[in-house]
Amino acid sequence: MRILIVGDLHSNYQALEAVVKDAAGSYDQVVCLGDVVGYGGDPNRVTEWVRANSQVTIRGNHDRACTGDTVIEWFTGPAQFAAEWTNAALTPENRLFLEQLPAGPLAANGFYLMHGSPRDEDEYILGRAEAAYLYPYLPGDICFFGHTHIQGGFGLRRGVAWALAAPKHGENETVHQLEPDTMYLLNPGSVGQPRDMDPRAAYGLYDSEAKVFVLRRTPYDIKRAQKRILEASLPLFLAERLAHGR
Numbered sequence: 001m002r003i004l005i006v007g008d009l010h011s012n013y014q015a016l017e018a019v020v021k022d023a024a025g026s027y028d029q030v031v032c033l034g035d036v037v038g039y040g041g042d043p044n045r046v047t048e049w050v051r052a053n054s055q056v057t058i059r060g061n062h063d064r065a066c067t068g069d070t071v072i073e074w075f076t077g078p079a080q081f082a083a084e085w086t087n088a089a090l091t092p093e094n095r096l097f098l099e100q101l102p103a104g105p106l107a108a109n110g111f112y113l114m115h116g117s118p119r120d121e122d123e124y125i126l127g128r129a130e131a132a133y134l135y136p137y138l139p140g141d142i143c144f145f146g147h148t149h150i151q152g153g154f155g156l157r158r159g160v161a162w163a164l165a166a167p168k169h170g171e172n173e174t175v176h177q178l179e180p181d182t183m184y185l186l187n188p189g190s191v192g193q194p195r196d197m198d199p200r201a202a203y204g205l206y207d208s209e210a211k212v213f214v215l216r217r218t219p220y221d222i223k224r225a226q227k228r229i230l231e232a233s234l235p236l237f238l239a240e241r242l243a244h245g246r
């Protein structure tokens with residue numbers, strides 16, 4: 001089975017469209033790591049795509065904040081503003097879908113999905129030390145996570161963690177053959193709001209038979225996504241950051 005892994009789409013339909021086009025023919029199934037909405041200007045179009053195409057979806061903190069959860073109190077001003085706007089803009093069907101998403105970690109086809117970390121859906125896994133510390137909490141060998149908006153991930157063996165290389169500027173992908181007797185925390189990156197200084201949309205492809213994980217980047221129409229944010233009267237900062245990937 002070849003699986004397209006998307007996360008942190010953040011209402012950016014232009015980025016999602018580019019990912020789907022770039023990945024066409026390379027996957028049989030889709031899974032989603034949460035943060036379908038929040039920040040961007042197209043919450044309904046992105047939610048409708050996830051509803052129609054993702055076989056397994058878990059919730060992110062923004063999906064909760066945009067459907068009335070008190071987690072919104074912890075958000076920055078622009079994120080709060082966008083969450084309130086999103087809540088009002090969502091159709092009742094889309095809001096209900098997001099409201100009912102399960103929390104991770106969730107088992108799916110021999111791997112696990114989580115938004116933040118295996119012990120807390122709101123926790124950020126940013127470095128090797130955090131990954132090594134979380135080793136006892138991992139529910140299985142292959143865990144996909146998001147939340148940081150930083151593409152990459154970690155391999156873990158006998159208490160030692162190492163980082164997986166993401167595509168550099170000028171590269172479209174990095175290919176990782178997963179090893180036996182090793183645990184993995186794998187982050188496909190953010191489709192709709194990358195924060196790793198690369199503005200291209202990020203996603204992952206996993207081949208469960210060959211045990212190969214590919215990290216990919218694709219350019220998209222950033223100007224159009226920015227226009228959608230401004231048309232919704234969302235904070236300018238949310239549009240500007242897309243151009244910088246941070």
Ligand SMILES: [Fe+2]
Nearest residue numbers: 008035060147
């Ligand atoms: Fe996110």
